Amino acid sequence: MSAALIVDLGLTLLILGLGVWTVAARSNNGAVVGYIAYGLLVALVWVRLAAVDVALTEAAIGSGLTGLLLLGVATRLPRSARLTRPPTGLGTRLLAGFLSAAVAGGLAAVVLLLPDPAPTLAPSVAANLPATGLGNPVTGVLIAFRAIDTLLESVVLVFAIIGVWSLAPKDGWGERPGWLRPAPLGSALTLLAQLLPPIGILVGIHLFWTGATAPGGAFQGGAVLAAMWVLAMIAGLARPPAVSRRWLRLMLVAGPALFLTVGIAGIWLAGAFLAYPVAYAKPLILVIEAALTLSIAAALGLLLAGPPEHPSAAERQP
Amino acid sequence: MTLALTLFTLIAISLGAIFFLAGTVGLLRFPDTLTRLHALTKADNLGLGLIVLGLLPQVDWPVGGLKLIAVWLVVLLAGATVGQLMAKAARSDAWNGSTDLEPPR
Structure with missing residues (x-):
């Protein structure tokens, strides 16, 4: 097991843990702070995937700007709406959880079932890039x-x-x-x-x-x-x-x-x-x-x- | 010479990592907001400084090295400011209107 793999594994576990923590957070402000930290960690993952452009955007817009917007909303909500009483019945929440899990499972299945090598347009981008001068x-x-x-x-x-x-x-x-x-x-x-x-x-x-x-x-x-x-x-x-x-x-x-x-x-x-x-x-x-x-x-x-x-x-x- | 520089890098970065560890332990163990802020900002500033110092021999001069030093200076500035602001928020009652309270059980 190489050092890079250990770091990646730790990063993945940290992100999953932080995701669960953010969903389970009892206060809106806490959830938003969790979301901001989550975005910064996701930016690190993009760096590990050598997608520095996406990492910059995720850190600046996904984490920073969206985090600030959500923080503003969380502090602007009337106090009564800030209490995290479950607003809906158990059935609705179970259904929402089930649908979310189905979406996550579907995405995972699509990624795992990709043919190897995955279909890509990268070679044609590389071939045509000189025409743009970029x-x-x-x-x-x-x-x-x-x-x-x-x-x-x-x-x-x-x-x-x-x-x-x-x-x-x-x-x-x-x-x-x-x-x-x-x-x-x-x-x-x-x-x-x-x-x-x-x-x-x-x-x-x-x-x-x-x-x-x-x-x-x-x-x-x-x-x-x-x-x-x-x-x-x-x-x-x-x-x-x-x-x-x-x-x-x-x-x-x-x-x-x-x-x-x-x-x-x-x-x-x-x-x-x-x-x-x-x-x-x-x-x-x-x-x-x-x-x-x-x-x-x-x-x-x-x-x-x-x-x-x-x-x-x-x-x-x- | 290369060996000495690599050794210097290893020692400086390890020291920096120890400072980060100490700061994190302080953040988790200290009793109130102000002491936690103290642990976090002091240890992080020094820790990052040592890591930057350790990386300096490994990057190309002058651009790479100056970029690293600039990163450290900007983090110093941001860390010090945020530390001040959070301490003020923790101490003043004026901000209580915007804090999010835990729901009563």
Whole structure:
């Protein structure tokens, strides 16, 4: 038994144990904290599987951003809903457990029954990658070979923002998002929010730029940029912008709009929707990725900032 | 020379691992939040510092080494800040409104 196998086995057991612990946690906050740790461990598994791109995304979005969103929801629930009394009967819960186990069993069966070697498109991606001018096959798949998926994903983020904004109370429309209550100035958080953003913005841009040749890309870079923005907002050093601002809305749709424009232009210039003229593939992809990074950063930051609220709502709530 | 550097790496990383172990034992055994935070942040900062120190001879200079040092410095900053914030949250009553209580049995 090699050392690597022991580490992998330990990691797997830890994840399974943490999963059970998260499901069984008696408080919502506890379950969310378990979920965040679970996401970080899953990111380690992706690193062990040599899928560093997925690991970065899992750590930044799966664990960090989703964890923060869930934590916000857990603390916002009215106290009565926070008590984990079983809301349904034993039969319903048994049925839910049975269905979940069936899904898990089905997935396990599919993975175990795969022919050996498993069917893969990796050789054709490797063969066609030079045409895109990219060095990172993951970015190649995301932006060129399966561009339609990425385009739809970036549009989904805009829909998510519309969904969050539509939760605005009647007098809150057009105002600033109100979920992030800034901490008092002068705490340790203020210092962190002054020191970290210069480093974080550099790392975010680096992740976007290096995504062409190494693990990284628009989603990972955008997530880091959004984290820096949210840090400044939580520390009270920056106020979330009013949702009626035109520049904010332009920033949100810039990435998907540019992606769609280049994709439609491809019908005439390269013969297919979302195809790039080979001579300009690399610069076009970089421009699209840059706009996507900006839009993703804005969307993720605004997701955490919540729906707009009337300025007086801050005093009404505890 | 290579042997000496490998030996240095082994010793530094082992020391770092011991610090992590001590921090974890402290986290599990110390009586209240503040002492647990003390065990966690101090031991982790030193432990990670020793592991970074041990890895320095094994990576290419200057880029790899500077990246490792940068990681350590950022973790120091984050650990110190989070430690302060959690200690404040543990001590002040102002945050009680947002803590999640266990359901009564």
